[in-house]
Amino acid sequence: MSVSIHRLKRLALCNEALATPLADSERAQMIQAAAGKLEELFDTLQIDYRNDHNTRETPTRVAKMFVEETLSGRYSAPPRITEFDNVHGVDGLLVTGPIELRSTCAHHLMPIYGHVFIGVLPSVDSKIIGLSKYDRVVEYFASRLQIQEELVKQIGQYLVDVTAPRGLAVRVSAVHMCKTQRGVRGTHRGRMVNSAYYGEMLRDRRLKEEFLQECIGLERAPL
Numbered sequence: 001m002s003v004s005i006h007r008l009k010r011l012a013l014c015n016e017a018l019a020t021p022l023a024d025s026e027r028a029q030m031i032q033a034a035a036g037k038l039e040e041l042f043d044t045l046q047i048d049y050r051n052d053h054n055t056r057e058t059p060t061r062v063a064k065m066f067v068e069e070t071l072s073g074r075y076s077a078p079p080r081i082t083e084f085d086n087v088h089g090v091d092g093l094l095v096t097g098p099i100e101l102r103s104t105c106a107h108h109l110m111p112i113y114g115h116v117f118i119g120v121l122p123s124v125d126s127k128i129i130g131l132s133k134y135d136r137v138v139e140y141f142a143s144r145l146q147i148q149e150e151l152v153k154q155i156g157q158y159l160v161d162v163t164a165p166r167g168l169a170v171r172v173s174a175v176h177m178c179k180t181q182r183g184v185r186g187t188h189r190g191r192m193v194n195s196a197y198y199g200e201m202l203r204d205r206r207l208k209e210e211f212l213q214e215c216i217g218l219e220r221a222p223l
């Protein structure tokens with residue numbers, strides 16, 4: 001087995017993906033190494049995980065969670081985008097959402113949860129992508145240590161690069177548990193909202209208003 005320790009040591013920013021996705025063997029090695037460090041952390045915090053029936057498996061469980069779930073977007077390839085010809089020449093604003101957002105705050109390692117809305121202004125001669133792919137793109141960039149301001153831009157820029165629409169809008173509305181469970185211990189109803197606009201969506205105020213109206217309608221719509 002030729003696992004490159006060297007590669008596992010190469011670092012990237014907290015919300016960047018590694019240059020090459022991890023192979024299964026590298027993933028396993030990373031989980032094992034992280035579990036060892038979490039055991040050290042438990043020792044430092046004087047938690048007797050060796051003899052504690054509640055925490056005996058926790059270092060390994062948490063290491064797996066980091067690598068395979070919470071931070072998985074850093075270690076895997078971007079989602080494959082299925083494209084369809086825009087046969088009907090759709091050029092009006094499409095809005096999709098709410099898309100579930102589950103991420104982790106880069107400052108405190110606490111959950112961020114909420115909703116994402118994406119507005120697309122396709123160009124007549126470009127491709128359109130399958131609706132579920134927007135959810136996958138959100139999940140890919142959310143599965144990292146994030147701050148909301150950069151998450152919105154990462155989702156938006158990726159979709160612009162891959163689908164080349166006439167315009168695009170991304171809006172995130174999220175609760176940050178680092179603000180509800182610690183610090184000021186604010187209400188869970190307190191959300192942070194931010195948006196990013198591209199192309200015609202950036203320049204046209206009417207389009208922005210249409211997008212925001214659709215977001216409000218989708219957020220209120222009964223299931």
Ligand SMILES: [Zn+2]
Pocket residue numbers: 105106107108109110176178179
């Ligand atoms: Zn935080």
